[in-house]
Amino acid sequence: MDLFSRIAKSYDKIIPPFDLSTILGSITLVEDKPILDLGGGTGRVAVMFESHVNGCILIDRSFEMLSQAKRKSASIMLVQGVGETLPFRKDSIPQIFANDTLHHIKMQNETIEQCSKILSSQGLLIVREFDPKHWRTFFIILFEKILLFGSKFLSPQSLEEMCKKYNFTVEWERLTKSTYLLKAKKIA
Numbered sequence: 001m002d003l004f005s006r007i008a009k010s011y012d013k014i015i016p017p018f019d020l021s022t023i024l025g026s027i028t029l030v031e032d033k034p035i036l037d038l039g040g041g042t043g044r045v046a047v048m049f050e051s052h053v054n055g056c057i058l059i060d061r062s063f064e065m066l067s068q069a070k071r072k073s074a075s076i077m078l079v080q081g082v083g084e085t086l087p088f089r090k091d092s093i094p095q096i097f098a099n100d101t102l103h104h105i106k107m108q109n110e111t112i113e114q115c116s117k118i119l120s121s122q123g124l125l126i127v128r129e130f131d132p133k134h135w136r137t138f139f140i141i142l143f144e145k146i147l148l149f150g151s152k153f154l155s156p157q158s159l160e161e162m163c164k165k166y167n168f169t170v171e172w173e174r175l176t177k178s179t180y181l182l183k184a185k186k187i188a
């Protein structure tokens with residue numbers, strides 16, 4: 001059992017709260033379409049999206065994290081799976097959000113490629129991540145190293161380059177000094 005599965009029951013109490021309002025001003029959601037929460041864990045972010053879009057699909061590797069999400073909302077569609085092989089039809093998903101997830105994914109190139117494959121034309125991949133170049137992220141990197149997470153943090157510039165390889169145009173902005181929001185739009 002991986003670490004997320006072991007801490008699933010207490011995850012929401014351990015992790016700093018997520019504030020959706022801080023990013024809603026920076027993204028344009030397609031309100032009448034669903035969103036895929038990639039690596040959505042306990043569903044704490046997906047439940048917030050529910051009132052802004054027409055349905056949430058949450059995919060996560062950990063069954064135990066998904067069990068926590070199930071307790072939060074009966075309307076979120078839960079899928080156990082990994083970013084590296086997303087079990088959705090080509091061009092079928094209008095928008096994807098990944099908060100604090102990409103650095104936990106081992107095969108990041110494959111995951112971005114999969115996102116590009118399943119997103120519909122002009123679909124949006126939104127990633128919120130920590131910038132490893134900022135000193136504050138150093139403590140997170142150290143903490144996750146001690147816990148043997150095997151995390152791989154990408155700077156916004158590196159993630160931008162990666163996304164451009166898979167048919168995306170990219171914009172990003174800093175949310176705080178150490179976090180960023182990257183929006184990758186699939187080219188038609």
Ligand SMILES: C[S@@+](CC[C@H](N)C(=O)[O-])C[C@H]1O[C@@H](n2cnc3c(N)ncnc32)[C@H](O)[C@@H]1O
Binds near residue numbers: 042098
């Ligand atoms: C730090 S948690 C973030 C959870 C959620 N996004 C949030 O903000 O609360 C990272 C999540 O990524 C999941 N994860 C790790 N590797 C994954 C992979 N390859 N594919 C899908 N999910 C993965 C973990 O199980 C965990 O739930």
